[in-house]
Amino acid sequence: DAGVIQSPRHEVTEMGQEVTLRCKPISGHNSLFWYRQTMMRGLELLIYFNNNVPIDDSGMPEDRFSAKMPNASFSTLKIQPSEPRDSAVYFCASSLSREETQYFGPGTRLLVL
């Protein structure tokens, strides 16, 4: 298995632009997580999906952030409009079930100018 796949690996955009981050979880995993990592706040859970359904999005910073999981093999995290403070590394992780080991993707390093 290729592991969790994220794209793009790096994204540089200007303030106000829409940013879409993509994630392909490990096949067979039914739980998917989006995290954000910054120096100031460390790793934070943004949203958790179980069987493609968003279960907890309380970590999503504000309405500018949205996430979807249209099927078991694909998820997106969208920021619209983006702001400089959104600059961070965004990780996607998947697991067999919600309490089991989470396997992380390589992350998307986002820089909003």
Next chain:
Amino acid sequence: SQQGEEDPQALSIQEGENATMNCSYKTSINNLQWYRQNSGRGLVHLILIRSNEREKHSGRLRVTLDTSKKSSSLLITASRAADTASYFCATAALYNLFFGTGTRLTVIP
């Protein structure tokens, strides 16, 4: 906050020495997990210890869990330069993983 806190924040040792990192947390957990992150890379899962376990081994890694003290330790024996990374503990309650701020380990060849 349920967030785990690692101690020390940074650790520098010579290759071949053992490295011990500690994690403390505040609430009840289902399990506790340790992850490693190399600079600029994603997190790699190292080991998971459940709340009813006290000790677990995986290769050169040894993890202990004391739920009465709400603490865990990660021991890396016979360290190698390749072990240089940041190590995070993550406490799991339901589905949420709460990550600590990490211990930065540097192994000097």
